[in-house]
Amino acid sequence: MPEACRLCASQDCHLLFEQAKPARREYLHCRGCGMVWVPEQFLISPRLERERYLQHNNDPRDEGYRRFLSRLLDEIASRTPTGAEGLDYGSGPTPVLTGMLQQAGFVMRKYDLYFHRDESALDRAYDFIACCETAEHFRNPRAELDGLDAMLSPGGLLGIMTGMLEDWGEFERWHYRRDDTHISFYAPRTMQWIARKYGWGVELPRPNVAIFRKPC
Numbered sequence: 001m002p003e004a005c006r007l008c009a010s011q012d013c014h015l016l017f018e019q020a021k022p023a024r025r026e027y028l029h030c031r032g033c034g035m036v037w038v039p040e041q042f043l044i045s046p047r048l049e050r051e052r053y054l055q056h057n058n059d060p061r062d063e064g065y066r067r068f069l070s071r072l073l074d075e076i077a078s079r080t081p082t083g084a085e086g087l088d089y090g091s092g093p094t095p096v097l098t099g100m101l102q103q104a105g106f107v108m109r110k111y112d113l114y115f116h117r118d119e120s121a122l123d124r125a126y127d128f129i130a131c132c133e134t135a136e137h138f139r140n141p142r143a144e145l146d147g148l149d150a151m152l153s154p155g156g157l158l159g160i161m162t163g164m165l166e167d168w169g170e171f172e173r174w175h176y177r178r179d180d181t182h183i184s185f186y187a188p189r190t191m192q193w194i195a196r197k198y199g200w201g202v203e204l205p206r207p208n209v210a211i212f213r214k215p216c
Contacts, residue, residue: 002014002015002028002039003028003039003040005028005030005032005033005035005037006035006037006139006140006141006142006184007030007033007035007037007141007142007145007184007190007193007194008030008032008033008035008142008193008197009142010030010031010032010033012030012031012032013028013029013030013031014028014029014031015027015028015029016028016029016036016168016171017171017172017177023042023180024042025038025042025180026038026039026042027171027177027185029168032193033189033190033193033194034186034187034189034190034193035141035184035185035186035187035190036168036171036184036185036186037141037183037184037185038183038184043139043183044180044181046114049114049137049181050114052179052180052181053092053093053114053115053181054093056092056093058092058093058094058096059094059096060094060096060099065096066096066100069096069097069100069132070100071161071206071208071209072097072130072132072159072161072209073097073100073101073104073130075159075205075206075209075211076101076128076130076157076159076211077101077104077106079157079211079213080106080127080128080157082104082105082106083105083106083107084106084107084127084128085106085107085108085109085126085127085128086101086106086107086108086109086126086127086128086129086130087108087109087110087111087121087126087128087129087130087151088101088108088109088110088111088130088132089111089129089130089131089134089148090111090112090113090131090132090133090134090137091110091111091112091115091116092112092115093112093114093115095110095112095116097130097132098110101130106128109121109126122147122151124151125151125152125153125156126151126152126153126156127153127155127156127157128152128156128157128158128159129148129151129152129156129157129158129159130159131148131158131159131160131161131162132159132160132161133161133162134160134162135160135162135184135186136162136163136176136179136181136182136183136184136185136186137181137182137183137184138183138184139183139184141184145194145197145198149198149214152214153214154214154215154216155213155214155215155216156213156214157211157212157213157214158200158211158212158213158214159209159210159211159212160191160209160210160211160212161208161209161210162186162208163176163182163185163186163208164185164186164187164188164190164191164207164208164210165185165186165187166187166188168187171185188204188210191204191210191212194210194212195212198212198214199214199215200212200213200214200215201213201215
C-alpha cells in the first residue's frame with residue numbers, strides 16, 4: 001500500500017509513475033490534495049543534494065536569471081508596501097532574490113537549510129515570505145508550511161514559485177521531474193487545498209506562481 005500523503009495525510013494515494021533510469025524512482029499521487037511526491041527510499045542523501053545545488057548557475061549578473069526571479073518578485077512587490085520586512089526562504093548558495101528585493105526597497109533576511117542556516121531568522125514574524133524554487137525540495141511539505149504560517153504576520157503574504165502541472169497525465173514527459181533534488185510536485189488545485197487548510201486567500205497570477213495572503 002502506498003504511504004500516506006506528505007501534505008494532507010490522505011491514504012487515497014497511488015503510484016503515478018515509475019522511472020527506470022538513470023535510477024529507479026517512484027512518484028506517488030494523492031487524490032485528496034493532488035500533490036505528487038517521491039517516497040523516502042528514493043531520495044538522495046543531504047550531501048549529494050547540497051552538491052547538486054552548488055552546480056546551479058545562479059549568477060546575479062545573469063539578466064536571464066534575474067528576469068526569471070522577477071516572475072515572483074513582481075507579484076510580491078505589487079502587493080507589498082515599500083519598507084516591509086521579508087524573508088527569502090530557501091535562498092540558495094547565492095541569494096540573488098534577497099538582493100533584488102532589497103534593491104526594490106524591502107528589508108530582508110534569508111534562510112537556507114544548507115547555505116544560510118540562521119535559525120534566528122526563523123524565530124520572528126514577517127510581512128512577507130518569498131519561497132522561490134524551494135517548495136519542490138520539501139521533504140515534509142506539511143511541516144514546512146506549518147513553519148511558514150507561524151512566521152507570517154497577520155495580513156502577511158507568502159509567495160511560492162515552483163513548477164506546477166495541470167494534468168498529471170503529462171508527468172512522464174515533464175522536464176521538471178528529472179532533477180533528482182525535486183521531490184514534491186504541485187498542481188494548481190494543490191495550492192487551492194493549501195489555502196483552504198491554512199485559511200489563506202490565494203491567487204495564481206501567472207504560471208508556476210502562487211500568492212497566499214494570511215487573514216488579518
